[in-house]
Amino acid sequence: xxxVFTPNSxxxxxxxxxxxxxxxxxxxxxxxxxxxxxxxxxxxxxxxDKLDLIGTKKGCxxxxxxxxxxxxxxxxxxACLKLAVTLDGCEITTIEGLGQDGNLHPLQAAFIEHDAFxxxxxxxxxxxxxxxxxxxxxxxxxxxxxxxxxxNICRCGAYTNIADAVLEVLESMERA
Amino acid sequence: MNAPxxxxxxxxxxxxxxxxxxxxxxxxxxxxxxxxxxxxxxVVSAIAKGRIVTLNEEAARAVPGVIDIISHLxxxxxxxxxxxxxxxxxxxxxxxxxxxxxxxxxxxxxxxVVVAKTFEAARFAATLVDVKYETEPHNIxxxxxxxxxxxxxxxxxxxxxxxxxxxxxxxRAFGEAPLQHAAEYHxxxxxxxxxxxxxxxVHWHGDGTVxxxxxxxxxxxxxxxxxxxxxxGEKNVRVVNAFVGGGFGGxxxxxxxxxxxxMAAIHLQRSVRVVMTRSQMFSHAHRPECTYQIRLGAAxxxxxxxxxxxxxxxxxxxxxxxxxxxxxxxxxxxxSNIQGSYAIAPRDTYTSADMRAPGAATGMxxxxxxxDELAYKAGxxxxxxxxxNYSDIDNMNRKPFTSKALREACHEGAERFGWAKxxxxxxxxxxxxxxxxxxxxxxxWEANFMKTSASAKLSADGHLEVASAASDxxxxxxxxxxxxxxxxxxxxxxxxxxRLGDSDLPTAPVEGGSWGAASTGAAVQLACxxxxxKLLKAAGGVEGRPFHDVSSIDELxxxxxxxxxxxxxxxxxxLLDAMRAGGxxxxxxxxxxxxxxxxxxxxxxxxxxxxxxxxxxARVDEELDQVRITRVVIAVAAGRIINPKTAxxxxxxxxxxxxxxxxxxxxxxxxxxxxxxxxxxxxxxxPAHADIxxxxxxxxxxxxxxxxxxxxxxxxEIGIVSVAAAVVNAIYHxxxxxxxxxxxxxxxxxxx
Numbered sequence: 001x002x003x004v005f006t007p008n009s010x011x012x013x014x015x016x017x018x019x020x021x022x023x024x025x026x027x028x029x030x031x032x033x034x035x036x037x038x039x040x041x042x043x044x045x046x047x048x049d050k051l052d053l054i055g056t057k058k059g060c061x062x063x064x065x066x067x068x069x070x071x072x073x074x075x076x077x078x079a080c081l082k083l084a085v086t087l088d089g090c091e092i093t094t095i096e097g098l099g100q101d102g103n104l105h106p107l108q109a110a111f112i113e114h115d116a117f118x119x120x121x122x123x124x125x126x127x128x129x130x131x132x133x134x135x136x137x138x139x140x141x142x143x144x145x146x147x148x149x150x151x152n153i154c155r156c157g158a159y160t161n162i163a164d165a166v167l168e169v170l171e172s173m174e175r176a
Numbered sequence: 177m178n179a180p181x182x183x184x185x186x187x188x189x190x191x192x193x194x195x196x197x198x199x200x201x202x203x204x205x206x207x208x209x210x211x212x213x214x215x216x217x218x219v220v221s222a223i224a225k226g227r228i229v230t231l232n233e234e235a236a237r238a239v240p241g242v243i244d245i246i247s248h249l250x251x252x253x254x255x256x257x258x259x260x261x262x263x264x265x266x267x268x269x270x271x272x273x274x275x276x277x278x279x280x281x282x283x284x285x286x287x288x289v290v291v292a293k294t295f296e297a298a299r300f301a302a303t304l305v306d307v308k309y310e311t312e313p314h315n316i317x318x319x320x321x322x323x324x325x326x327x328x329x330x331x332x333x334x335x336x337x338x339x340x341x342x343x344x345x346x347x348r349a350f351g352e353a354p355l356q357h358a359a360e361y362h363x364x365x366x367x368x369x370x371x372x373x374x375x376x377x378v379h380w381h382g383d384g385t386v387x388x389x390x391x392x393x394x395x396x397x398x399x400x401x402x403x404x405x406x407x408x409g410e411k412n413v414r415v416v417n418a419f420v421g422g423g424f425g426g427x428x429x430x431x432x433x434x435x436x437x438x439m440a441a442i443h444l445q446r447s448v449r450v451v452m453t454r455s456q457m458f459s460h461a462h463r464p465e466c467t468y469q470i471r472l473g474a475a476x477x478x479x480x481x482x483x484x485x486x487x488x489x490x491x492x493x494x495x496x497x498x499x500x501x502x503x504x505x506x507x508x509x510x511x512s513n514i515q516g517s518y519a520i521a522p523r524d525t526y527t528s529a530d531m532r533a534p535g536a537a538t539g540m541x542x543x544x545x546x547x548d549e550l551a552y553k554a555g556x557x558x559x560x561x562x563x564x565n566y567s568d569i570d571n572m573n574r575k576p577f578t579s580k581a582l583r584e585a586c587h588e589g590a591e592r593f594g595w596a597k598x599x600x601x602x603x604x605x606x607x608x609x610x611x612x613x614x615x616x617x618x619x620x621w622e623a624n625f626m627k628t629s630a631s632a633k634l635s636a637d638g639h640l641e642v643a644s645a646a647s648d649x650x651x652x653x654x655x656x657x658x659x660x661x662x663x664x665x666x667x668x669x670x671x672x673x674x675r676l677g678d679s680d681l682p683t684a685p686v687e688g689g690s691w692g693a694a695s696t697g698a699a700v701q702l703a704c705x706x707x708x709x710k711l712l713k714a715a716g717g718v719e720g721r722p723f724h725d726v727s728s729i730d731e732l733x734x735x736x737x738x739x740x741x742x743x744x745x746x747x748x749x750x751l752l753d754a755m756r757a758g759g760x761x762x763x764x765x766x767x768x769x770x771x772x773x774x775x776x777x778x779x780x781x782x783x784x785x786x787x788x789x790x791x792x793x794a795r796v797d798e799e800l801d802q803v804r805i806t807r808v809v810i811a812v813a814a815g816r817i818i819n820p821k822t823a824x825x826x827x828x829x830x831x832x833x834x835x836x837x838x839x840x841x842x843x844x845x846x847x848x849x850x851x852x853x854x855x856x857x858x859x860x861x862x863p864a865h866a867d868i869x870x871x872x873x874x875x876x877x878x879x880x881x882x883x884x885x886x887x888x889x890x891x892x893e894i895g896i897v898s899v900a901a902a903v904v905n906a907i908y909h910x911x912x913x914x915x916x917x918x919x920x921x922x923x924x925x926x927x928x
Contacts, residue, residue: 015238015304019297040296049215049295054207055200057421059371060454064857067371095200104198112194115825119650120197121371121421127198149865153857155371155422156650157832158825159868 022085028053029097037084044068044079047094055095055124059153066152069125069132070094076132078151095124098131106172107131110165118156126152130166134173142167184663185886188821192674193419193654202419205391206375206451213377214243216291216440216450217298218433219305220284220459224850225314225524228278228287232306236290239304241297244444247288251275252442254435255405262400263429264686267527268332269495273405274435280309281494282526283316283851284459289436291448314524314850318465318490321521325488328520334498340485340506340516341572349513350482353473357550361470361542362917364842365490365852366463368531369862370649372421374460375451376437385412386441390434393423394686396645398430399679406438418677423649424833425530426461428688458855462843464489464520464528466538468501470546473513478554480511480565487539491520492527499535503572504620505543507783510567524850530688532833533893536621537900541837544617544901545916548908557600558905559590559616570783578777579880581813582618582787588874589811590616593791602912610795610804613910619788619897623815623889624691625776629682630699631766632661632707636755638737640667642703643675646696647687650829651892652822653696659818660697660886664704665751666734682766690786690890693818698769698885705729706765711739714758715749722747774885784883786814786894790831794906801925803907804869805835808899811874815889820875823891827873830895836863837896838903842919 021036028051037046044061047053047070059067061080068079071093099105107127110116117123129152139145145166146159154162183189196202221228233245254273255261261271274286288305292298315321350356377389386408390398395415403413420427437450452459466489473482485502502516531537551561563586569576590596598614599605605612630644642661648654657674661667675681676696684696708729715723723741726732732739739754741747755763772778793807808831817823840861846853854860880887900918908914913928 011300012235012304015235015301016240018240038294038296040300045295048207052209053200054203057204057371058206058373058451060373060857062454062856062858064454065371095198100199101195101201104195108195108198111198112190115191115821117194117197117650118652118822118825118829119371119420119422120193120202121204123197124200146865146868151864153371153862153864155369155424155833155862156825157829157863157868159832159863159865160828160871161825163865 024085024088026087027091029093039083039085041084042080043082043084043087046084047079053094053096057121057124059122066129067122067125069129069152071128071132074135076129095128098127106169107165110168114161114165116158116161116165118158122152122154126154126162134170139170183669184659185818187659189655189659189669189819191652191655191822192658192669204372204419204421205377205389205417206449208377208389210377210379210447213447213449214291214293214444215295215298216289216437216448217302218286218436218450218456219288219290219302220456221280221287222307223280223309223311224283224316226280226309226311228280229308229310231288235304236301239297239301241293242301243291243293245288245290245305246275246440246443248275248277251439253407254439260404262404264394264397265429266335267495267497268328268334272432272494272526274432275439282492282524284456286432286436289440289450291440291444316523316525316845316850317847318521318523321490321523322488325519325521327518328496332496337498338500338503340502340518342515344513346482346484346513346515350471350473350484353481354476355474355550355553357546357553358471359546359549359916361468361545363466363538363542364918365465366531366837366841367458367843367860368424368426368461369457369860370422370424370426373452373454373457374427374431374433375449376434377449378437378441378447380441380445380447387414387416389416391420391427392417392430393420393427393647393649393688395647395677395679396683397686398434401430402434402438406442415679416677417647420647420649423687424532425534425688428530428686431460454857455855458843458852460526461529463531464491464497464499466501468539468542470543472546472550474550474554478556478561478564480509481513483509483511483514486517488519488521490528491522492525493522495527496520497528499538501535501539504536504540506572507570508567508620509565510571514572532830533621533897536897537837540620541898541901544898545904548905549914559586559595562618573783575781575783577783577785578882579815579878580785580787581876581878582789585787585789585811585813585876588876589789589791589809592872592874593809595791602909609798611798611910613794613796613906613908615792615794615902615905615909617790617898617901617905619790619894621690621786621894621897623784623786623883624689625771625884626685626691626695627768627770628684628695628699629766629768630696630703631682631764632703634707634763636752636761638671638752640665640672641675642672642700643681644684644696644699645679645681646676646684646692648676649687651687651692651826652819653687653692655822656693656697656818657700660700661704664701664734665708666736666738690892692890692892694884694886694888694890695769697818697888699767701886702767702769703765706767707763708734710763711751711754714760715739715754717757718749718753722749769885775881776884777882782882786812786889788812788894788897790899790902792902792906794903794910796907796910801922803839803920805903806869808871809874810895811876812894813876813878814891814894815878815880815883816887817875818888823875824873826891827895828871830893831871831899832863832868834896834899835867835903837918838900839919
């Protein structure tokens with residue numbers, strides 16, 4: 001039996017078309033960058049492939065795992081679901097912008113202390129998501145933290161330690 | 177003078193690679209910047225079985241930025257003979273060779289790679305490749321495949337397979353037993369779904385050598401494959417896997433993205449990166465589906481008199497993957513009449529593979545549901561029933577254990593959980609709308625040890641580097657290496673660097689089977705002991721010769737940067753002072769730890785296993801049958817614990833994956849299309865934050881100098897074994913509903 005599969009036949013006529021480039025200004029980790037970006041480039045691929053900010057991870061490319069979570073103007077977003085050219089003028093914070101070796105963000109320090117990761121691949125996304133959760137200001141209890149962190153999958157199963165780390169930072173902020 | 181405090185084995189040191197991981201500087205396979213690199217996106221088959229008739233690349237090649245398309249039509253030469261496709265796991269059969277020819281053997285099989293200057297161009301062009309197939313009838317339905325089940329002959333079996341050993345007359349004993357239980361149990365296909373997608377970045381240096389950053393659980397297994405199957409030669413290939421974003425068995429074998437990336441690089445004589453999509457991650461390794469018929473007989477007093485098990489697991493048509501399924505139940509309980517059989521059933525998928533605790537996570541888990549059922553039939557408390565049938569020896573192999581603190585695990589776990597307050601009757605505990613159930617199960621896994629080499633290098637500035645081609649897939653190998661070195665030479669962790677994940681380093685096996693800490697740890701200890709011996713020799717030149725009567729490092733203690741005469745702490749020499757006295761700028765050593773060293777008992781005389789007791793509280797909505805796992809206590813007997821912090825995490829991870837096995841994880845076949853239908857994180861459900869509530873881990877004291885040189889048994893796998901059984905047993909206790917097919921989804925509960 002013979003079969004033909006053409007997954008994208010309706011787009012065949014676009015094959016030879018040149019790809020436009022669009023001037024876009026992004027402020028990434030406090031540094032303003034004038035970029036020329038193809039419109040089909042996601043924020044995730046821009047960060048990883050073009051800017052070598054590999055701390056933001058690709059775990060599914062479908063907005064289903066949370067590994068690529070970054071902060072856009074303080075709000076947590078899956079970078080794989082955003083086309084970079086749509087973010088002109090936005091401020092983007094990635095894990096590299098939250099803290100560095102010798103100058104760790106409290107969440108980064110708490111993640112180490114509570115062993116809130118194993119393989120480390122979902123970790124930058126978990127930490128950025130936790131910062132987003134703190135910015136939202138809606139989580140107070142462990143139950144709320146667990147519920148509101150549920151967009152970030154950790155296959156190593158560090159969930160209870162992640163909740164401990166996030167709660168510790170939340171509580172220390174409330175005390176301060 | 178007191179001996180300085182030691183920071184070594186047994187301390188809860190935070191991961192030494194922690195800063196790299198939380199700051200995003202740890203580099204995984206797809207994250208190495210390589211000059212002039214091209215991006216490859218793989219086209220996979222839309223059919224499950226047949227042949228490629230034509231591959232029309234015209235539109236795809238027209239996309240600006242596309243450099244080339246490589247398929248079976250134009251690929252570089254690769255080895256014809258199966259034996260050249262090296263793989264440490266040695267699964268019998270014909271290994272899958274990407275782009276080998278026009279044959280399609282499974283759905284989403286890689287058939288071509290589009291290579292372009294940008295990822296986006298390659299991704300778009302890959303969707304434009306027109307493929308015409310000739311289809312052949314396929315089957316991916318497990319039930320249907322059972323008609324073709326078989327047992328591979330001797331010489332065609334996996335070398336890890338242990339055939340069941342029968343004793344007594346189990347059929348007769350079962351037939352005559354006053355208490356009988358017989359039922360069929362089932363486990364769905366699961367996928368490892370490690371967070372990092374498989375990737376290979378091939379750095380083509382242009383001088384005949386390549387460096388490959390690969391997602392794999394062992395750099396040297398990928399190196400062997402590439403060097404041999406693609407004719408690059410041993411000395412020209414280096415594979416790096418310094419950070420691995422999860423494995424769980426899914427990356428034990430070099431995967432097809434390595435074939436694809438290597439062929440593209442050879443064809444183009446350029447650096448190429450190939451990353452699987454999440455959907456493509458479902459095209460390869462997965463835990464086999466399993467059906468397991470269990471028959472148990474007990475005397476009126478509840479003592480087991482018969483254990484019978486017959487199991488079949490799924491494999492592909494081209495390789496025979498095998499697991500130990502029925503043996504665990506035959507080993508675990510005291511019973512004189514035991515009998516088991518096993519077979520594999522081929523279907524048109526990729527070959528099933530090891531996934532966390534392969535065999536035991538399936539066989540022991542399903543068996544522990546059956547034992548629970550028999551306990552209820554006997555009118556016994558499920559924990560008391562297990563202790564009544566406790567075996568102090570490996571009941572199948574009739575060998576004593578090097579150690580087995582399962583009884584202690586049961587008692588300590590029960591105490592922490594509050595088991596004594598359990599109301600025995602099913603459906604007798606309730607709070608609000610939720611029925612509450614408490615379930616228990618016991619787990620069993622192997623304490624493995626593999627030949628491993630490591631090197632150590634002490635510099636005159638006091639820095640120690642230890643290295644091995646081991647991997648750290650999240651297990652904590654970096655940290656364990658540092659701790660063992662710190663312990664052996666009495667140095668602070670801050671002055672020690674561990675290197676791993678590089679095929680150029682001393683030989684180590686793939687990371688799996690829970691052998692990493694015991695084996696790599698022993699190799700590091702040996703290398704550091706050789707350094708210690710050289711230091712002792714060098715100390716002979718120290719003024720006053722404080723060690724003139726010391727003939728062996730056993731007479732010394734190493735702590736705080738000193739070697740100290742045991743029993744006389746005033747006689748001490750700084751390590752660096754010894755080096756100076758000996759005129760040494762650097763001391764180096766390389767050693768190999770092989771099974772049998774350091775008082776280890778051979779497998780022939782004693783059984784070496786880890787054990788666990790898992791207690792679970794399930795809350796089930798009375799009307800909706802929705803299940804929450806509100807509390808887990810797991811008590812683990814696994815010998816010596818090198819790092820209580822990372823050890824606890826390993827067990828937590830196993831428990832979470834066990835909850836996934838119990839309630840969520842199931843890869844569903846579309847029998848008509850011949851493919852896994854829920855190939856995304858959106859539809860293949862793994863536990864999320866909201867699913868995981870309270871988990872408590874207890875390590876039971878279990879000194880065991882015989883099992884491995886460090887007394888370590890390994891923890892990567894025991895954490896998952898039987899967790900799903902404890903969940904199922906808790907759900908039964910809550911609801912009175914017994915589900916024998918995992919995962920226990922709401923529809924199955926509603927149907928009881």
